[in-house]
Amino acid sequence: MRVERVDDYRVKFSISFDELQERGFGEDEIWKNSHIWYDLFDEMLDEAEDSFGIVASQTISIEVYSLTIQAIELILTLEMEEDKHFIDEPPLINTQSHQDLLLIFNDFEDLVSLCKRLVNHNLDIDSEWYIYGGEHYLLMNGDHDHLGTLSIVLEYGRESLFTTHLIREYGKQIISESATLQISKYFQ
Numbered sequence: 001m002r003v004e005r006v007d008d009y010r011v012k013f014s015i016s017f018d019e020l021q022e023r024g025f026g027e028d029e030i031w032k033n034s035h036i037w038y039d040l041f042d043e044m045l046d047e048a049e050d051s052f053g054i055v056a057s058q059t060i061s062i063e064v065y066s067l068t069i070q071a072i073e074l075i076l077t078l079e080m081e082e083d084k085h086f087i088d089e090p091p092l093i094n095t096q097s098h099q100d101l102l103l104i105f106n107d108f109e110d111l112v113s114l115c116k117r118l119v120n121h122n123l124d125i126d127s128e129w130y131i132y133g134g135e136h137y138l139l140m141n142g143d144h145d146h147l148g149t150l151s152i153v154l155e156y157g158r159e160s161l162f163t164t165h166l167i168r169e170y171g172k173q174i175i176s177e178s179a180t181l182q183i184s185k186y187f188q
Contacts, residue, residue: 001043003051005161009078011048015040016071044076054078101140101150102164103157111136114156115183123149129179132162132171138179139164 002014017025024036041062048054059079066073105111111129118125126141137160140153160167175182 005052011076013074100164102160103138104160105136105157110156112187115180118180119184125180127179129175130167130171137167
């Protein structure tokens with residue numbers, strides 16, 4: 001079973017059909033015996049807790065993300081209470097200005113809008129643009145809180161849970177330097 005954290009509330013599980021057969025899923029049983037599925041879901045919850053510290057104390061949903069000849073991919077989503085505040089948890093945004101900041105965007109237009117705004121405010125930021133898993137990432141290197149830059153960028157994107165090392169290693173680099181300036185220039 002391969003486990004990958006998608007975001008704060010979602011974890012993706014990739015399970016080969018060989019692994020499913022080892023767990024008692026036969027061709028006839030795979031869609032009929034619900035108790036086998038409950039055991040698998042319990043194992044998935046345990047794996048999410050062990051790997052990422054995610055504890056499912058609220059409602060969860062599990063959906064089939066993809067189904068191929070080799071494997072099935074499932075997405076486990078935790079449904080959180082909207083008014084719940086995590087007082088004991090550290091903030092997700094690292095406000096130390098000497099750190100790199102990796103942002104993820106809901107869509108490409110948000111990335112372009114941010115870049116245009118930064119350029120219009122004459123904020124030249126050492127940045128790189130990556131695509132990973134169909135998502136757009138902007139890596140802002142070094143001092144990213146100059147003149148309130150952090151508050152501006154968080155209007156358009158959010159901090160990624162992935163590390164800069166993962167994105168640099170496995171992501172596709174689109175622009176390697178001055179990404180904000182180049183995106184603003186080429187995407188009107």
